Amino acid sequence: DQQVKQNSPSLSVQEGRISILNCDYTNSMFDYFLWYKKYPAEGPTFLISISSIKDKNEDGRFTVFLNKSAKHLSLHIVPSQPGDSAVYFCAAVQGGSEKLVFGKGTKLTVNP
């Protein structure tokens, strides 16, 4: 059973516009959520995270929103840049566990 779902395998946006990547989860015990970005031939790199006690966290062009009642989080990138083109993974972890659970990823393409 997939506990973290990224239902869009791919997303294409125009440079300068907003990119919105979505993630749903089923385990209500998850209390910490992270986004990773992965370029081809490189390992994933940490992008931004949010604790379940917050509903928004912002870091420059990147904002993560958490809706606990809907078990949904989203990553907003504004403005999108061609260098943002990568695969984005959503991940979640339950307090006290070492095991991060990843979604399948969304491939973002930002067109110049």
Added chain:
Amino acid sequence: DVKVTQSSRYLVKRTGEKVFLECVQDMDHENMFWYRQDPGLGLRLIYFSYDVKMKEKGDIPEGYSVSREKKERFSLILESASTNQTSMYLCASEKFGNSPLHFGNGTRLTVT
């Protein structure tokens, strides 16, 4: 800056061979992980270790074993490689639970 180094970027092995994938981190991190990444399946946890000589099974441990004799080094072992173990293998480390994972650049293993 944390560095996680995987000894090989590309490996080609034959079915039935014993394969060792090595990973070293230089930041005195407690926890280390092995994931595999496959198209359409995202990142799946194979094994992790939270201390020297300690290991825990992840979600897909079958056909794999691990070794952590020193804090900085975490090895993944394929006892008898099979074609369905052809994949991208990613090593990661973290200081403690709920801190962001730092990934290596991956080892692309092909088993023929």
